[in-house]
Structures are given as C-alpha cells and as structure tokens.
Amino acid sequence: MSLTQVDFFILPGSCLVSDDRNNFKLDEEGLFEDDIFWRDSKPSPEVFLPVEDILGRSPSWHNDLIMYGSQESNRLQVWVEENLVVSASFRIDFTAKYEDILCSLLEFFILNGLKILDGELNVVALNVEAVNGVIVNTTQYRFYRNIVSEDLGNK
Numbered sequence: 001m002s003l004t005q006v007d008f009f010i011l012p013g014s015c016l017v018s019d020d021r022n023n024f025k026l027d028e029e030g031l032f033e034d035d036i037f038w039r040d041s042k043p044s045p046e047v048f049l050p051v052e053d054i055l056g057r058s059p060s061w062h063n064d065l066i067m068y069g070s071q072e073s074n075r076l077q078v079w080v081e082e083n084l085v086v087s088a089s090f091r092i093d094f095t096a097k098y099e100d101i102l103c104s105l106l107e108f109f110i111l112n113g114l115k116i117l118d119g120e121l122n123v124v125a126l127n128v129e130a131v132n133g134v135i136v137n138t139t140q141y142r143f144y145r146n147i148v149s150e151d152l153g154n155k
Contacts, residue, residue, distance in 0.1 A: 010088035024121035
C-alpha cells in the first residue's frame with residue numbers, strides 16, 4: 001500500500017447482485033481473489049484498450065500484466081491468462097490532480113458494465129463523490145493530511 005494512493009478492484013457488473021447481498025471476502029492469506037468473478041464473463045483484455053486514451057500504456061514488469069498509467073501515480077492494471085482478463089484494479093494518487101482521470105475512468109466503467117470495490121470490499125457507486133468519499137476516509141489519506149498539517153504548522 002502506498003502512502004499517497006488508494007486502490008480499487010474492478011469487477012464485471014454481472015457478478016454483483018442488485019441488493020446488499022454481495023458478500024465479498026478475503027481468502028485465508030488475506031487476499032481478494034477476484035479471478036473467480038471474471039471467469040464467467042470471460043472478457044478479452046481488448047475491453048480495456050480505451051483506458052490507453054485516459055492513462056496511456058506503460059511498460060509492464062510481467063508478461064501477463066497490462067499496465068496503464070504510472071506505477072508511482074494513477075494507474076490501472078489488468079492481469080491476463082490465456083488472453084482472458086482474470087483481475088483488474090486501479091489506483092488513484094490523491095496528491096496528483098486526478099479528478100479528470102477519475103471522471104474518465106468512471107465513464108469507461110459505466111459504459112462497459114463494470115463495478116468497483118474499495119479496499120474494504122464494499123461496492124462503490126460509480127460517481128466522483130462516492131469515490132472521493134472513499135479516498136478521504138482511508139487511513140493513508142488521513143495519515144498524509146496529518147503529516148502535511150503538522151509540517152505546515154511547523155513553518
């Protein structure tokens with residue numbers, strides 16, 4: 001986890017139920033195994049090609065990982081096996097000007113029937129206010145704001 005970035009999982013909308021019965025859990029190792037949700041929809045990684053216009057394509061450190069954006073800032077990554085998406089996530093760097101990128105990503109998610117989960121595995125509404133609400137309530141955001149406030153107070 002980065003001090004100035006907040007991660008979100010991307011899932012196919014078809015794996016979510018329409019009410020509060022979504023019961024996402026971490027596995028015994030404390031990881032979220034989102035590949036089980038991608039299996040049924042079997043999307044090609046080409047679904048994510050429009051993200052290149054939003055974040056640009058980046059070199060990847062692994063053959064099965066498609067990277068958009070910067071590992072040090074705003075980014076979206078797609079894990080692929082046998083030319084099918086098995087996992088997708090994105091990260092917002094709250095110290096960067098991310099609002100336009102976020103708006104474009106949310107529009108892409110809506111147009112492609114995708115949903116997002118926060119780090120606590122809660123479904124997040126696909127609007128800027130909801131995502132910003134998640135960001136400002138994260139431990140890393142509060143920690144960062146405290147450091148900045150203390151630093152400004154010492155000057």
